[in-house]
Amino acid sequence: MSKVFVDVGISLDGFVAGLNGGPKNALGDGGINIHNWMFKQKAFLSHLNLDGGETNNQDIDIIERTINRIGANIMGKRMFEEGEANWPEESPFHCPVFVLTHEKRKSWERPGGTTFYFNDEDIHSVLKKARNAAGNKDVRISGGAKTVQQYLNAGLVDEFDVHIAPIFMGAGVRLFEHLDKNKFSFEINNVINSTEVTHLSYKVNSKK
Amino acid sequence: MSKVFVDVGISLDGFVAGLNGGPKNALGDGGINIHNWMFKQKAFLSHLNLDGGETNNQDIDIIERTINRIGANIMGKRMFEEGEANWPEESPFHCPVFVLTHEKRKSWERPGGTTFYFNDEDIHSVLKKARNAAGNKDVRISGGAKTVQQYLNAGLVDEFDVHIAPIFMGAGVRLFEHLDKNKFSFEINNVINSTEVTHLSYKVNSKK
Helix, strand or coil: CCCEEEEEEEECCCEEECCCCECCECCCCCHHHHHHHHHCEHHHHHHHCCCCCECCCCHHHHHHHHHHHEEEEEEEHHHHHHHHCCCCCCCCCCCEEEEECCCCCCCEECCCCCEEEEECCCHHHHHHHHHHHHCCCEEEEEECHHHHHHHHHCCCCCEEEEEEECCCCCCCEECCCCCCCCCEEEEEEEEEECCCCEEEEEEEEECC | CCCEEEEEEEECCCEEECCCCECCECCCCCHHHHHHHHHCEHHHHHHHCCCCCECCCHHHHHHHHHHHHEEEEEEEHHHHHHHHCCCCCCCCCCCEEEEECCCCCCCEECCCCCEEEEECCCHHHHHHHHHHHHCCCEEEEEECHHHHHHHHHCCCCCEEEEEEECCCCCCCEECCCCCCCCCEEEEEEEEEECCCCEEEEEEEEECC
16 A cells, blocks of 8 residues: 655754745745755756756665655645745646645646645545545655644654754754654654765654 | 764754753653663663663664763753762763862762762863863763753864654753854764664864
């Protein structure tokens, strides 16, 4: 059966984004630095149809493996709104994306295989739709922090992948808060290190 | 020249201790769980003159290498007070320990080679004493969080080792806060993983 996994980048002090994030300031003040390791890799840039980039370290494998396993994404409304204002016309998902929102809106198809579906339903129902859309591939909980927290607290996540950049934000949006640790536990699965970032992968055991 | 290094355990959500810590509740509520990986290892228990423990994984190397490199420790007053109430008579340092405190107190010698020195001086002066005491060995900034933060912000740390346990505290004492990121940057040095904990080691570059 396909897995539900979280895959996010954080700073060493635990932030997924800086302060003052929004459509005009994607990832918040300084938040882009959390993802520098990824933005410099060819494997990521080519996904955006951009040339160039590095090809010489362990991070490429991680990026390619992650991209290839995703059959559908789930994201929160704010993450979508930040992206909508900033993604290129061919948005970088190339598969269905389910947006959690109270806004009524028709699905939005982009060139390159990404279609955004807007869902005013509970997170279980949206996950069911994403699973159906993903087929044999996995469902990625893309973010932001609140969406990740909701799915973890509902015991619906199988795997949690986090990429720790060796930087300090000082302030911003924390990933690991508002968590109900009675609902799940983490087990170390795998750790891969490069000079730019540390990739930690955890198996999540639900305590439902 | 000998190095100044930090070596601390944290939860995945970034806490070094739980809430309500003090001499009667060392490490705060649930804080002991941050160090479970260490307390179950023979290499650590034998340092406390206790029998038993596991000997079968990568964590032993880390513990033994760390213990062997320490020529002197520096710790804050609260960490000392928690320890004073809970360490065995032969306290587990076996080398000089410099305590940052405004309290005037004569040095306190324990069986097994640990002597505590109480210093009402600035952190630079205390580090100088610790360096002299350590000789060719390294100086460990032992904690707590505030002491670590002070030494980092003063640009006095060469290496930062952190052991991330796959647990969530939810609340407590954060390690990575009150930091002045203009004073230093981190560079990934080495990562070692076991089933119980992930050991991250960073080189700290001072921006003085």
